[in-house]
Amino acid sequence: MEFFDNHKKLFLSALGLFVLLTIFVAILPALNNQMDNAPLPNAEPMSADAHQGKLSYIANGCVACHTQQVRNVDMDKPWGSRPGIAADYAANTRIDFLRNTATLMGTERTGPDLTNIGTRQPSMAWNLLHLYQPRAVVKSSIMPAYPWLFEIKQTVGKDEVEVVVPDEFSKGINGKVVATKEAIQLVNYLQSLKQTPLPDGKLPMEFLYKKKEVPVVAGGSAVANLPDGGALYTQNCAACHQANGEGLKGAFPPIKGSPIVLGDDLDLFVTIIMKGYDARAEYAVMNAVGTDNNLTAEEVTAIINHERSSWGNDAKPVSLEEVKKIMESIK
Incomplete structure (x- = not known):
């Protein structure tokens, strides 16, 4: 009973048990978790x-x-x-000495x-x-x-x-x-803020509760079997050029009625999408949307044909082969 009457022994025993449990319940699992979940090998450090x-x-x-x-x-x-x-x-x-990881x-x-x-x-x-x-x-x-x-x-x-x-x-x-x-x-x-690609050979977790995807096939031989150009435009272009294709006056140029969109210089059109554009001082610099978003030739073709046939634009569609040839030449 002397042990229970000695407050020093009780305190030190309780402290020792607390430290031991902390090591086995918190610290060691955290260290193992940190080793098991290291950053991906191709992750870029933050500047x-x-x-x-x-x-x-x-x-x-x-x-x-x-x-x-x-x-x-x-x-x-x-x-x-x-x-x-x-x-x-x-x-x-x-974040610093006083603030934990954010x-x-x-x-x-x-x-x-x-x-x-x-x-x-x-x-x-x-x-x-x-x-x-x-x-x-x-x-x-x-x-x-x-x-x-x-x-x-x-x-x-x-x-x-x-x-x-x-x-x-x-x-x-x-x-x-x-x-x-x-x-x-x-x-x-x-x-x-970009998702780091998984190492080669590693498959990502699948998304659950997928919606049934219906392939979009446009009519005409030049534009058959292409993805949905309207959806791709919304994802990649509408933020600046707007859903109505009219752009923002003084900031982003219109697609509606654009001589580049309606013209015959397809090389310039594809190059702008893949490498960006900074030729007009009255508008902001366009980033390399196609390269940044890893757009395929099929996707670029679908976007171009959507822009050439929407908002009153009435230009002939371009073929996938034409776009592929240009994209290969500007790489």
Whole structure:
């Protein structure tokens, strides 16, 4: 009974048991889990600017409305090419000494999931305009604007980035909208959010509860057996050029009535899709949508034919063989 009467022995015994249980129940399983779920071998480390952008993402409360987790259900397929796995989050480290790892997986999708936003929307110009005024690029957006991430200046410095704001939203602005360093870093973080491909030979988990896919076949020999060009346009082009093909005046050019879309220079058209475009100062720089989104020749052909035959456009369709030949020549 002396043991139970000695408070020192009781305390030390309880402390020893607590430490022992902590080691076996918490620490060792955590270390094993960390070894079993290491980052994927081809994962790219986050840059210093992207890390600062992550801190801005946290500070501005973006995690309250955006998730970063692709669940293994078919409804999540638009957010990533595969369901998320533990290795996707294994590279996260402590924010600082006092704050623990921030995976930013989120729980609410008031806004779209951002797991693969760096692939879906890599355009610096689009992302900056979206931060400055979301309604300028997504008319029905309920996202708040973040004007404090920008400055109004009379001249744009050599290393500064001007945000091209559509005429509808530039009224009352006495100068040029210039992105601050924090805004650039936040976009760098968003651009870094890309799903890392699995190593060769590894198959991703399948999406559950898949919808039955009906192959889309357009009429005519030139456009037969191509994917749905309208759906591909919505996924890859509509964010800037808008669903009605009219673009945004002062920011993104229209597809409707475009001489490039309706013209006969298919080499230029395909090159713009695959490599981007920066030939007109009045519009923002277009990123290399085709390359960034790994569009196939079939998908590029379907997009081109959709654009050449929609919104009153009435140009003859192009063939898959023509597009394949051009894509091979510009690689």
